[in-house]
Amino acid sequence: xxxxxTFYKILPGINKIAxxxxxxxxxxxxxIPALYALRAAYPEAEIVLLGKEWHVEFLTxxxxxxxxxxVVPPVSGVGTPPGSVxxxxxxEQFFRxxxxxxxxxxxxxxxxxxxSNPFTARLGARTTLGLRTLDAPPLDLxxxxxxxxxxxxxxxxxxxxxxxxxxxxxPTITVMPSDIEESYRVVAxxxxxxxxxxPGGTDPRRHWPTQRFAVVGDALAAAGASVVVIGTEDEGYLxxxxxxxxxxxxxxxxxxxxxxGLTGLLxxxxxxxxxxxDPRHLAEAVGTATVSIYWCGNLITTGPMRRTRHRPLIAWxxxxxxxxxxxxxxxxxxxxxxxxxxxxxxxxxxxxDLFTMYGE
Numbered sequence: 001x002x003x004x005x006t007f008y009k010i011l012p013g014i015n016k017i018a019x020x021x022x023x024x025x026x027x028x029x030x031x032i033p034a035l036y037a038l039r040a041a042y043p044e045a046e047i048v049l050l051g052k053e054w055h056v057e058f059l060t061x062x063x064x065x066x067x068x069x070x071v072v073p074p075v076s077g078v079g080t081p082p083g084s085v086x087x088x089x090x091x092e093q094f095f096r097x098x099x100x101x102x103x104x105x106x107x108x109x110x111x112x113x114x115x116s117n118p119f120t121a122r123l124g125a126r127t128t129l130g131l132r133t134l135d136a137p138p139l140d141l142x143x144x145x146x147x148x149x150x151x152x153x154x155x156x157x158x159x160x161x162x163x164x165x166x167x168x169x170x171p172t173i174t175v176m177p178s179d180i181e182e183s184y185r186v187v188a189x190x191x192x193x194x195x196x197x198x199p200g201g202t203d204p205r206r207h208w209p210t211q212r213f214a215v216v217g218d219a220l221a222a223a224g225a226s227v228v229v230i231g232t233e234d235e236g237y238l239x240x241x242x243x244x245x246x247x248x249x250x251x252x253x254x255x256x257x258x259x260x261g262l263t264g265l266l267x268x269x270x271x272x273x274x275x276x277x278d279p280r281h282l283a284e285a286v287g288t289a290t291v292s293i294y295w296c297g298n299l300i301t302t303g304p305m306r307r308t309r310h311r312p313l314i315a316w317x318x319x320x321x322x323x324x325x326x327x328x329x330x331x332x333x334x335x336x337x338x339x340x341x342x343x344x345x346x347x348x349x350x351x352x353d354l355f356t357m358y359g360e
Contacts (some may be wrong), residue, residue, distance in 0.1 A: 008038060010163035011105060016046045018098070018106040020120050020130075023080030025259060025278040026302065027151075028055065029107050029285050032171040034155035035065035037164035038107075046298035048101070050123075052079060056261050069096075078117025099124035105162065109155055112136055112145040129161060141232045148300045168272045169305055173285040179264030186256050187228060187265060193359045194269040195225040197250070199242050199276030200235030204335045208275055208293040210238055212344045214245035214352050216273055221248035225271075228253050228260065230279060233247045247312055270358045273351055275339070276302060284310060290346055293339045297328070309358075315339035 017038060022032055028051070029283025038047060044069045055069045058288045060180055073090050074080045106123045110116035117136050122129050128139035131154070136145075145154075156166055159331060189193070199213045212255030217227045227248065231239045232259045262279065263286060268273060272283040272290045280292045281302070289309040296316050304310035315338055319326055322334040 006097050008160060008163060010041055011124075014103075014104045014162075016101065016103050017042065018048050018050055018101070018103040018120075018123055018125060019066075019109055020050045020072075020078070020116055021109045022051055022075075025054075025058075026281040029171040029173070029281045030151035030302070031155045032065070032285070033166070033168050034109065034164070036167045037156060037159050038162075039065045039157075040167050040341065041162065041164040045104075046129050048103070050098075054259060061329075062176060069326055070164045071191050074156065075115075075119060078110060078119045082115060093125075093264045095122045095350075096329065098122070105129065107159070108139060108230060109158065113139070113354065115141075126164075131158060146299065147346065150303075150305075151301050152305070171281070171285045172287075173263060173282070174262055175267040176260070179260045179292065181264070182261035183264035183268060186253060187251065187268075188301060191228075192268075193225055193355075194265075195220045195227050195359075196266065196269045196272045196274075196279070196283075197229045197242060197356065198231060198272065198274035198277060198279040199229070199238040200231040201275040205338045206275050206277070206295055206298065207238070207291065207337050208339050208342060208347075210241035210338075211245045211339065212347065213242045213273065215344050216348050217242065217246050217250055218349055220246050220273075221246070221250070221353070223352065223359070225359065227251070228265070229271075230254070230257070230265070233286045234335070252259050271351065271354050273347065289358050291350045291354060293347065295338050309354070311354065313346050313350065314344045315342050317341050
């Protein structure tokens with residue numbers, strides 16, 4: 001193993017870099033600064049993202065640090081849950097194809113490495129780099145995966161082992177004309193100033209109550225905002241709950257936008273009020289102001305770096321509201337909200353402040 005203490009220089013002969021990140025939108029956004037750092041260190045290298053189908057749709061023809069996307073088939077623990085059924089013949093064919101790519105450097109940006117480090121090692125790259133928990137096998141170069149660290153800074157620290165300099169600490173996404181055009185098909189161009197509310201997220205423990213979102217939405221509508229409530233089709237019940245509790249009209253956009261269309265819509269918004277979830281991170285990446293509700297631990301790992309345009313409100317709840325277990329050290333089966341303790345007036349104060357600044 002090459003020690004992280006001594007190896008902070010550009011590697012010679014790096015013409016093709018594989019980056020393993022087989023997961024969701026927010027996860028991709030967190031590695032963008034690290035990808036730009038790699039681009040600065042290896043300007044002539046091809047950066048190939050090993051990801052999912054949605055990466056192809058989202059990144060093809062979009063300016064950015066990734067040159068090409070290769071879709072990873074279902075591999076247990078890498079893009080699919082551990083123990084998932086695999087097509088072994090398909091996977092063997094995939095790894096043969098990857099070895100034919102002749103990657104000079106393969107970087108595991110997929111987590112602690114228990115499953116993703118063996119995956120990365122099978123790509124056949126000349127040098128491998130990644131994160132490592134205590135139960136994960138090492139790659140050629142690695143840093144320890146410690147839970148409470150900013151995800152953006154985690155991956156910048158990782159690529160610094162191969163001489164990649166910090167270019168930016170804020171993820172950015174180029175908004176394409178096609179993104180805006182898709183959003184116009186759902187929300188008229190004349191709607192302005194737009195404010196979006198996102199009451200969903202993958203973990204219900206990070207859901208602020210929909211009635212509270214409704215209060216904030218009404219206050220912004222009274223101040224002159226045109227309010228839209230966004231979410232996936234599965235989050236439609238949350239979207240409808242917000243709108244049902246509002247006194248002012250708001251548009252239900254649940255399930256009506258692709259990731260590209262959501263990018264265009266958020267770029268048109270002056271403000272997003274949201275839980276800690278993908279739309280909040282996307283809004284930041286396209287330059288839209290945000291007010292967000294965070295559980296304290298997640299603020300460390302995924303919170304915004306700046307406060308001029310981004311105002312996170314923090315819930316300090318660490319014990320399950322139902323059984324009282326300390327979730328810093330153990331887990332329970334309950335999914336009650338850990339962020340309901342964030343006061344409505346605090347969110348409202350920050351939302352109105354940002355709307356006053358950017359809602360002209």
